[in-house]
Amino acid sequence: MISNKWAFAVIAQLYYQPQGFNQLRRNLGNITVKSLTDTLRHLERHQILRRRVFPTIPVSVEYSLTEKGREYRAILLQMRQWGEKWIASRNEL
Amino acid sequence: MISNKWAFAVIAQLYYQPQGFNQLRRNLGNITVKSLTDTLRHLERHQILRRRVFPTIPVSVEYSLTEKGREYRAILLQMRQWGEKWIASRNEL
DNA sequence: CAGTATCCATAATGATACTG
DNA sequence: CAGTATCATTATGGATACTG
Numbered sequence: 001m002i003s004n005k006w007a008f009a010v011i012a013q014l015y016y017q018p019q020g021f022n023q024l025r026r027n028l029g030n031i032t033v034k035s036l037t038d039t040l041r042h043l044e045r046h047q048i049l050r051r052r053v054f055p056t057i058p059v060s061v062e063y064s065l066t067e068k069g070r071e072y073r074a075i076l077l078q079m080r081q082w083g084e085k086w087i088a089s090r091n092e093l
Numbered sequence: 094m095i096s097n098k099w100a101f102a103v104i105a106q107l108y109y110q111p112q113g114f115n116q117l118r119r120n121l122g123n124i125t126v127k128s129l130t131d132t133l134r135h136l137e138r139h140q141i142l143r144r145r146v147f148p149t150i151p152v153s154v155e156y157s158l159t160e161k162g163r164e165y166r167a168i169l170l171q172m173r174q175w176g177e178k179w180i181a182s183r184n185e186l
Numbered sequence: 187c188a189g190t191a192t193c194c195a196t197a198a199t200g201a202t203a204c205t206g
Numbered sequence: 207c208a209g210t211a212t213c214a215t216t217a218t219g220g221a222t223a224c225t226g
Contacts (some may be wrong), residue, residue, distance in 0.1 A: 001176075001183070004198075021208050032200055037209065046183050058206080058207045068179045078171045083094075086161045090094075090139050097218080114188050125220050130189065151187045151226080 003042045006031055008076065010039055011065065014049060015073055018064035048072065096135045099124055101169065103132055104158065107142060108166055111157035141165065 002008070006028070013019070013027050025036055040063060043049045048069040052062045065072075095101070099121070106112070106120050118129055133156060136142045141162040145155045158165075 023207095033209070034201090034211095035199060038199090053208095056207095059209095061208060068182060071178070072175060075168065075171045075175055078168045082164060082168055085164070089161060116187095126189070127191095127221090128219060131219090146188095149187095152189095154188060 001046045001048065003039060004035075006035055006039045007043060010036075010043065011048065011069060011072055012076060014063055014065045015070065015076075018062050020061055020063070024063065043069070094139045094141065096132060097128075099128055099132045100136060103129075103136065104141065104162060104165055105169060107156055107158045108163065111155050113154055113156070117156065136162070 009028055025031060044051050047066050049063050049065050054060045102121055118124060137144050140159050142156050142158050147153045
């Protein structure tokens with residue numbers, strides 16, 4: 001359901017606050033337009049986030065997490081905890 | 094650090110019990126030799142599992158989780174919990 | 187048993203140009 | 207702003223044959 005590495009970052013970012021497409025791009029750093037749209041469409045299809053369009057000029061779009069998406073945070077936290085505890089341990093490289 | 098979809102299954106399987114290469118293959122269902130070795134080497138490099146060779150004839154090898162690997166289970170459990178709760182919700186397909 | 191080595195198909199991602 | 211469309215590149219996974 002999560003699709004790719006960017007999905008984690010997107011979820012984390014939207015957990016922090018709902019935001020638009022280009023805003024997300026900037027906050028995510030170096031994701032490409034295609035990767036971002038692919039990820040967003042995928043997460044929307046799985047109802048992890050929702051997309052709302054406001055008919056302003058130019059049009060504005062807001063992405064935000066659903067309840068399902070917000071609850072995914074528990075997994076991210078668990079991952080972070082494990083990651084922080086063990087990040088140092090790998091063979092050389 | 095986890096590398097791919099098979100890594101989850103490998104960790105779960107080894108959590109259940111340490112085992113050899115072909116034993117793992119059978120228990121994992123339809124993983125190919127290449128995918129399994131790739132995954133095992135990767136997880137070993139990240140010290141999530143260890144590989145022990147016994148000089149029998151023919152040689153036997155045992156894969157088992159490290160402490161770091163065993164603690165990864167918390168993440169798997171969290172994922173399962175979330176998955177079970179939300180598995181039904183997606184748009185049609 | 188426990189792999190390695192190759193080759194190949196396909197999937198994932200990125201770069202770039204263009205649009206309402 | 208919020209994308210779509212296309213092409214190129216790279217990463218990943220599978221099939222197959224062979225080995226100590």
